[in-house]
Amino acid sequence: MSATAPVSERSFVLLRLTARRFALPAETVIELVVPGSLQIFPHTDPLFLGVLVRRGQVVPVVDVAQVVAGPEVRQRKFYLIATRRFGASREWCAIPVMGDCELVTATPEAPEEGAPDYITGALQLGDEQVPILNLDTVFAGRAADQSPAEVPA
């Protein structure tokens, strides 16, 4: 008898962006970190709060809550670092979250009717329905160029 989970079950990380929880596929999540020094420089996108330096990488901090949960802003205590797809490669981004995140294994269901494109499904956890977030489509239409991650000075 196999101890592995059924094929339809997948691992997700639950994160609380505002009053509501969302789920990210676990394979896209890197780590949860306490806020270090947020580095700010001028830019034109109001969703970007700045950048963090993590493991030698410059990681943009993106306030996803503004897109998926509206302007309601609460105190966010941690940054969840996850990956976003850019063409064939992936790049880290940090999402401010309100509290501890939870790892669950569940079977994804279809999203609610009329859900935005960045909600790819839902998890039914007791009475709570948790939307599954696709970070790649949250910023649809914002594709950047394919510049290298690091260039010599």
Add this chain to the structure above:
Amino acid sequence: MSSAETKLKAGRRNSRSEQVIVFSVASQRFAIALESVQEIRSADSLAGAATELGQAILKKVRHKLERNGRTYYVVNAGQHFGLAVTRPTLVLVLRKVRACALVDRIEEMLEITVVRALPRAFTGEERRWYRGLALIGDSVIPVVNPTGFLTPEEISLLDSARAAAAAAEAASAETEGVTAP
């Protein structure tokens, strides 16, 4: 490792490094390659050398500077980057581009070895503003792209307005010459 190999490695390291000037505008620090700056002048010295543009074509450009037969447009770096209004004290006259940048102060000169690409998540004008990001100590400092201060379209717009103003001035002088007793 032989001393020749050590020297070779040191040479390679040096060939990757570059000198930058770290300047600030509204308390925000930026870096710019030393080789892209031709001259640093005090803003006060512009008083005699710069000419105010009659027409405000671009909010960030109020003056032009004639140097060696070329017209340089003076860009207020604070307005360019959307920062708080400050009182700039220095002008960076740039090489290879017809722009000067009004900045608050020079912080330091440094040698950096790597300019990291701006994360691809940034997709706005900042991609034109910056060559990338430098990690200096614990700080991330954007490395300014000198050509990002004015786009070719903006320079063209300013040139056209300048030419039109010069033509209008010439016509006005001609009219005054005709009507004068």
